[in-house]
Amino acid sequence: MKRLGLLLLAAVVVIAAGVAIFLFKPASLPDVSAAQAKLPAGQALIDRGEYLTRAADCVACHTTAGDKPYAGGLAFKLPFGTIYSPNITADKDTGIGNWSDAEFVRALHQGIDKDGQNLYPAFSYAAYAQMTTEDALAIKAYLFSLPPVKADAPKNELGFPFNQRYVMRFWNLLFVPSGPLQPDPAQTAEWNRGAYLVEAMAHCGECHTPRNLFYAVDNGRKFAGAELQGWKAYNISSDKRTGIGGWSDQQLFDYLSKGHAENRGAATGSMGEAVDFSLRHLTPEDIKAIVTYVKSVPPQTSTDKAVVEAEPAALTASTAYAPAADAATQDGLGLKLFQGACASCHGWNGEGLQTPYAALKGSRTVNDPDGTNLIQVILKGAHMTTPQGRQSMPAFATAYSDVEIAALSNYVLGHFGGKQSAITPADVAKARTQ
Ligand code: HEC
Ligand code: HEC
Ligand code: HEC
Incomplete structure (x- = not known):
């Protein structure tokens, strides 16, 4: 028995020394x-x-x-x-x-x-x-x-x-992977280029892949969506309902290279930055390679309620300059605010009035009953550099109270996304601190 105890003690000492050497060796x-x-x-x-x-x-x-x-x-x-x-x-x-x-x-x-x-x-x-x-x-x-x-x-x-x-x-x-990404010989050169750009360069997964308990990216749920600094980086796996499996190659190409895509809305928040600082400067060949790779990532279903409804009744019944009679769904404050502060750029039928960048139809942000990114966009505004000049939306954080922004958000979700939502002033107050 005594011998076994000594052996155990020796083993513990050896392991502890190994760990110490590992931790403190230069x-x-x-x-x-x-x-x-x-x-x-x-x-x-x-x-x-x-x-x-x-x-x-x-x-x-x-x-x-x-x-x-x-x-x-x-x-x-x-x-x-x-x-x-x-x-x-x-x-x-x-x-x-x-x-x-x-x-x-x-x-x-x-x-x-x-x-x-x-x-x-x-x-x-x-x-x-x-x-x-x-x-x-x-x-x-x-x-x-x-x-x-x-x-x-x-x-x-x-x-x-x-x-x-x-x-x-x-x-x-x-x-942390050791060594550069190895090309997959079973895939095309384009796919491999896309994989390298996405994994080793553009680090899409750092924002779009959920993290485990140790704050490491959980690649078992690759691109299933995650929350960061008060925003949702949506599910971008090929799941049709909660991911981007329903997006055409052209839509994804446009979104990544221009910051907006027809019937998919605009890139704002840190995605807006990723496009503005980084992706819009890449060659069309490289963006195409990214599209090919991203679309090959297997579907991951997420519990996100932000399922896009492209043609909600109130939207299709509206014209660019006037809303259909959907005011009854709210207390009227949201509608009034949208009319005063938003309609001149966004219009009522989701197409955008001055510029397609302001088109809201089909955007996940106006379809998410949690209103996470919607509240952030209203608080902080958005902008994008384009060949037609800078497209921008002002920040409304100081212009409106929490009560007003909550009412406005519920109205936008109802009108543009056909969603019943219950965003409260407390939700807006919380978003202001993030
Ligand atoms: C997602 C945010 C993020 C991106 C993207 C990023 N960095 Fe950093 N980087 C940081 C942060 C935060 C630190 C400090 C980490 C710490 O203090 O432990 C850092 C630290 C560093 C350091 C150490 C500097 C020092 O004085 O100790 C270098 C070098 C560096 N980054 C270079 C780069 C380069 C080059 C790129 C692009 C290839 C890059 N970073 C992209 C966030 C980022
Ligand atoms: C710094 C964090 C960050 C990085 C890096 C990033 N994204 Fe995003 N992404 C976001 C956020 C946040 C959103 C939500 C934007 C919004 O609401 O307008 C988003 C939205 C998207 C969307 C729209 C999804 C939808 O359903 O509307 C696509 C597609 C997308 N990202 C693809 C990518 C790809 C591909 C890469 C890498 C090339 C990438 N993202 C890198 C944070 C990031
Ligand atoms: C001066 C014109 C202008 C005004 C006023 C304006 N917006 Fe915007 N909005 C834009 C533009 C342009 C974009 C796209 C920005 C980009 O591409 O970065 C945008 C983006 C958005 C988005 C993000 C769409 C998406 O797909 O993620 C939402 C939501 C939004 N606006 C809602 C509002 C609301 C609500 C108001 C009123 C409080 C408002 N906007 C006022 C021009 C405007």
Whole structure:
């Protein structure tokens, strides 16, 4: 018995030592010389880097509204605290101007900073881990070709134990792919290009795939939809009812490359940003490849109530300039507000008055009885850069009270989506804090 006890104790000591070595051993640097040798020189490298930096949408998270691109400072509210994106311009004091190629590649592939500290997965490195080393280096070359910006990001606000960065080493072991995405020989070149763009670059799953208990993307439910920062990133699997299985290739192509599609509404919130900063800059061939890949993702049913009804009775009975008699469904306040503040751009028949960007017919946002994204759009407004100029909707957060926005939302859902909803002023008050 005594012997067994000693053996057990020895085993525990050995395991504990192993874990300690794993947690505290300095992180090694990857060898990037082979990839460096394969890269083009000069402007060709910077151009390739610019395209890829856009495709990976680094700017969305590393820039605050109206501020210098890539200078960081954007807040990420996580369930366990707030962290801020760092400055990734080439400034030597406050940015990453002193980082070597190998240190940069390690950050993108393993989520480890210059000092060997682990980074948190609010930085989408679990996706970028699948990027080739050459592409990562091209991105660095582009970022380093821009003027450095001096700007310190605010300090992170994380309590114990979440401020213990080494804990992420276990997470990385479990959830971060090692090595670039391997092409699937059974699929076409277009599909493989789409897979690479979606998984290693555009990181669609970081927003659209639900997360597990450990905050890792749950690929068993790929693209089934998730909530982030007060918005729903809808189900984009090929499920016909709750996903985008009913969308034509053309609709998906238009939505991703222009930010709106006929009878599907507009991209707003962080999807609006993804289109504006990133997707609309990609070549038509690359968008087509993304469409091919996304449409091949197996259907996932979700419990989301946002099932789109394209032709609700009130909508089809209305003209662009006048609503059908549907005022009876509400107390009249919502209808009155829509008439005063919204109808001049959106019209009453869902086609949009000034521009097709304002078409609401068939949009999931006006079909979701929870009103999640609808309330956010009304509070924050929306905009999109287009070949016809900037399309925009003003923010109404300060113009209207919670009571007014709740009534307006219920009216919009009834009229444009044929949905019975019960959005309360408390729902709007909550949305204001997100
Ligand atoms: C979804 C948001 C998001 C995207 C997209 C994103 N980042 Fe980040 N990044 C962050 C956050 C947040 C941190 C800080 C994480 C932390 O403090 O642990 C970070 C950290 C970094 C760091 C570490 C810098 C330092 O000083 O420690 C580098 C380098 C970096 N990102 C580069 C990039 C590049 C290059 C891209 C595009 C390929 C990119 N990021 C895209 C959110 C993002
Ligand atoms: C930063 C988070 C984020 C990323 C990255 C992102 N999305 Fe989205 N996506 C959203 C949100 C939020 C919405 C809801 C937008 C709205 O209500 O207008 C959305 C909406 C959509 C829709 C519309 C679905 C519907 O039923 O109306 C499609 C299609 C879509 N995304 C595809 C993609 C694809 C493909 C990618 C990658 C190339 C991607 N998204 C990347 C957050 C994101
Ligand atoms: C100045 C014109 C204008 C006004 C006023 C306006 N909107 Fe908009 N709205 C737009 C445009 C343009 C878009 C598309 C923006 C984009 O593509 O980013 C939009 C988008 C939307 C969307 C998102 C559609 C989708 O498919 O996700 C909703 C919902 C919406 N508006 C509702 C309203 C409501 C309710 C009001 C009144 C409080 C209103 N809008 C006032 C122009 C306007």
